[in-house]
Amino acid sequence: MVAANESALSPFKANYRRGYSPLTELWWNSLLTGSRDIPVQGTPAEVTELLAAVSETAGNEVPHFETEEARSGQLSLGLRLEPPADDSELWRLTFWAESREEGEFWIPAEAVWSSREREFTLWGKRYRNIQQQLLAALGRAAKISPDIQRALAEPAPRGVELLPERLYFFLKESVQQLRERGITVQMPSRWSREGRRRIGMRMKMQPPPGGVDGPVQAALGMEELISFRIEASLGDSEISEDELNALVEAGVPFVRFRGEWIEVDPKEVRQVLRYMKRNESGEMTAADWMRLEAEDGEERLWKGMSVTGMETSGLLASLMHGDVLRGLPMRPVPDDLNGTLRPYQERGYQWLTALSGLGFGVCLADDMGLGKTVQVITCLLDRALNAPPGEKQEPVLILCPTSLLGNWQRELQRFAPSLSVHIHHGGRRVRGEGFTELAASHEIVLTTYHLAGRDSEDLAGVRWSTVVLDEAQYIKNHRTKQAQSVMKLNAPHRIAMTGTPVENRLGELWSIFHFLNPGYLGTYHSFRQRYVSGEGGERLRELHRLVSPFLLRRLKSDPDISKDLPEKIELKSYCPLTETQAALYQGVVDEMLGVIGERSGMARRGLVLSSLTKLKQICDHPQLFRKDDGRSLRSEPSGKMDVMFEVLDSISELGESALIFTQYVAMGELLVSRLARRYGQTPLFLHGGIPKRERDEMVHAFQEGEGPAFFVLSLKAGGVGLNLTRANHVLHYDRWWNPAVENQATDRAFRIGQHKNVQVHKLICQGTLEERIDELIERKKSLSEQVVGSGENWLTEMSNHELKELIELQGQDWM
Secondary structure (H helix, E strand, C coil): CCCCCCCCCHHHHHCCCCCCCCHHHHHHHHHCCCCCCCCCCCCHHHHHHHHHHHHHHHCCCCCCCCCCCCCECCEEEEEEEECCCCCCCCEEEEEEEEECCCCCCEEEHHHHHHCCCCCEEECCEEECCHHHHHHHHHHHHHCCCHHHHHHCCCCCCCEEEECHHHHHHHHHHHHHHHHHCCCEEECCHHHCCCCCCCEEEEEEECCCCCCCCCHHHHCCCCCCEEEEEEEEEECCEECCHHHHHHHHHHCCCEEEECCEEEECCHHHHHHHHHHHHHCCEEEEEHHHHHHHHHCCHHHCEECCEEEEEEECCHHHHHHHHCCHHHHCCCCCCCCCCCCCCCHHHHHHHHHHHHHHHCCCCEEECCCCCCCHHHHHHHHHHHHHHCCCCCCCCCCEEEEECHHHHHHHHHHHHHHCCCCCEEECCCCCCCCHHHHHHHHHCCCEEEEEHHHHHHCHHHHHCCECCEEEECCHHHHCCCCCHHHHHHHCCECCEEEEECCCCHHHCHHHHHHHHHHHCCCCCCCHHHHHHHHHCCCCHHHHHHHHHHHHHHEECCCCCCHHHHCCCCCEEEEEEEECCCHHHHHHHHHHHHHHHHHHHHCCHHHHHHHHHHHHHHHHHHHHCHHHHHCCCCCCCCCCCCHHHHHHHHHHHHHHHCCCCEEEEECCHHHHHHHHHHHHHHHCCCCEEECCCCCHHHHHHHHHHHHCCCCCCEEEEEHHHHCCCCCCCCCCEEEECCCCCCHHHHHHHHCCCCCCCCCCCEEEEEEEECCCHHHHHHHHHHHCHHHHHHHHCCCCHHHHHCCHHHHHHHHCCCCCCCC
């Protein structure tokens, strides 16, 4: 700094901080940053040295370019609003000279008027005629602000005093215009948007009759009324009615309150005061209370008034904090459950039972393979066994994709054989009053989403005790007839199941929650406006707070889950035949049984083996049986392929990989074609005709994560000698009826180097020889290798009657 001499300005120049030399190093370093802003400061000598260094490096002379105008500094006006001292009500607006070039350098107007110097120098800039510059700036500001105009009536104006009403006028009418003209106005930080406090209400939830643990708490539900007491608040502090009256009587927005000056909105004060005089307490539904508590900031309003705080108690508090089970007694696992729950499955059952009992719809969104079905079946068993004595228990409706109908039938038979099940499906299904009577005589009715749309009147005409949606993403588009029919179902308890992370698909999330707890997330339009088109992160956190009490999602990778899991999880998926498959299958059965009595020896064995091969091919895909080119554009349906796609969709959603085994090369080619069409990438296909070098390249590419996540392999070519631990899913598209051969194939993924739990999916066509041979192997697992030998030759030794029972199509009346 070069100063004219010691003057009244010197103390302010001394307090101004600047950068440090050497400037040359600072300047060159700044060129290496992403920004091209080069904030170097220094004395004229230091700047001259910098210019010389840059000039030398550039290889040419930098001329002396500073003109007198360039070296001249400009002053502008700065304003600082200062609150009253002691008991005074007078605010003070003080005037300052601000350097336009160095905005942090402020000089009080008093020092400018009292200085004997007409100019000074700051970092190479010469500020001339400083008093005239400040006076001119004040004159321009006076045209905007009457309060500044009033101050100019005095010589050497240093500021102006403002009564609270003038302060309000200045802030509302003048500040924005002054700032638009480049004049800085500094105010107390608590008046910023972030620090301003509002008059509002605090709500304190009141315990129900009988206390927090009283009987009323046994049922909540979205429509349950929550009683609460209210108290006025200023920011985070409680404020009395007398204090509110004093604020109203002041009549101005800026008042002294509890030893400090605050800004209040008189309209807000009067509104809160009127409400407080009429009401000391209030009521709202549980849904409204939860929505309010999930919101943050100034948007949280009740009857147009700001809600500054909420105090929740009892089970609702536990629910919102995610520990509702702590406030409720543990329910025993029903004795009628034919199986054992893993620890995390029992926790899921307790959660389902607790929230359903409280009257809320819930979404079980556990990762695929964690046993959602058995958790829900256990919950349904509990409800059936604990129905009020003497009351007729209403039936449960389970809706699932057509491809999972067989799975549900089998799982219910396996885990809850005591429950009577009616399957509403197929061309012979009962309609109208007959359906109502059938539903009433069974504990479970099992049907599909497809029929929810077609038979909507029949389903809506029954009062169900519970409605369960499996693969609930099937109602993701709320505008479809199917989804709208599901929304109209009449049931007090609702459960949705999905293995996909619905929290990332907001439209899908709204649709599922509109089924579970209608109206809780508002209308679809308001939901999209707030969360889909909203303000990003904070709004999504609010949405998470809203849905998390009713959504249970556990992943296989969660530490408390993985310790409960075996390293290899075997899952069976039962697949329905299409009408075409069923007709082809029955034709082969009739043909074989019609001539087998006339055959013996090798001829009989050949007939059995060829017929079994045809039946297996029909179960895989009609085109395989007909020997259609796998690359055909024909898209004939296959029940097994539909189920496979549902499994692979879930795997793809999770970003995981799968091996798909088939014993037929032609089926592998068909799979490659269909997978490429569905997922946009052609999977690798390893079979016996692939040369060793190409085979090694395939294995390397898959293991390194290159290309598609799905790898198709023929059972014999890919069943041994490979390390494919990138995959943590194995699908057996068709069955090789020697468990040792299947296990060898599974071990391509389940081996040293695999760091995830491996899930083995076995696809079984229901009602066919695939299902009955699987049952035979399960019954005699310890002797399976001796029983079935290798391949299928053991089947040829069965009697004609045994073969008939093995291959006959069963359950085709509802397929």
